[in-house]
Amino acid sequence: EAQVTQNPRYLITVTGKKLTVTCSQNMNHEYMSWYRQDPGLGLRQIYYSMNVEVTDKGDVPEGYKVSRKEKRNFPLILESPSPNQTSLYFCASSLWGGRAGEQFFGPGTRLTVL
Amino acid sequence: QQQVKQSPQSLIVQKGGISIINCAYENTAFDYFPWYQQFPGKGPALLIAIRPDVSEKKEGRFTISFNKSAKQFSLHIMDSQPGDSATYFCAASRLSGGGADGLTFGKGTHLIIQP
Secondary structure (H helix, E strand, O other): OOOEEEEOOEEEEOOOOOEEEEEEEOOOOOEEEEEEEEOOOEEEEEEEEEEOOEEEEOOOOOOOEEOOOOOOEOOEEEOOOOHHHOEEEEEEEEOOOOOOOOEEEOOOEEEEEO | OOOEEEEOOEEEEEOOOOEEEEEEEOOOOOOEEEEEEEOOOOOOEEEEEEOOOOOEEEEOOEEEEEEOOOOEEEEEEOOOOHHHOEEEEEEEEOOOOOOOOOOEEOOOEEEEEEO
């Protein structure tokens, strides 16, 4: 089944404790992206990757890191999480390299930073 | 600067009625306008999309109307059903030209269809 998977689905952590949210897609998509969803603010792009070893900032990159060492994986790293990073996070992938096109979203990761 | 403005924030429609959600964009370079549907606990999923070379696209009960001169597009859901209750996001992006822009989303509309 073609899909984007994220882990964990739910995470509660404390300020400053480094964490990684994994994302994997099995559709051989070149383009991958991370979004955060907050009430009243919609979906905002954090980082995106056009292909392996190519990443770039989205609209709200502060406090986040990403890496793209393999085509299928695009982990999101919070080196020192803060309460304002409490949010619902979505990973997405798209077939069109370098273009958003139709994006396939993962099921989401709900993060709470205390 | 919000590049895609979506309204209303929430909408209640009776079963069988027409649901209408509107979006306006600012960036004239946008040339791809999708609508995403999101159910509670799920990620958004593409519902329908339009390119600016047509003024309307219909897929079943869902229709996008596009007005290039006004920089507006809207989603119409005909014969709305309780199963359509969800959050709807409009979005825009640039498919042509250089760069690798992502999707710019509106803030979402929470739609409730009352039985």
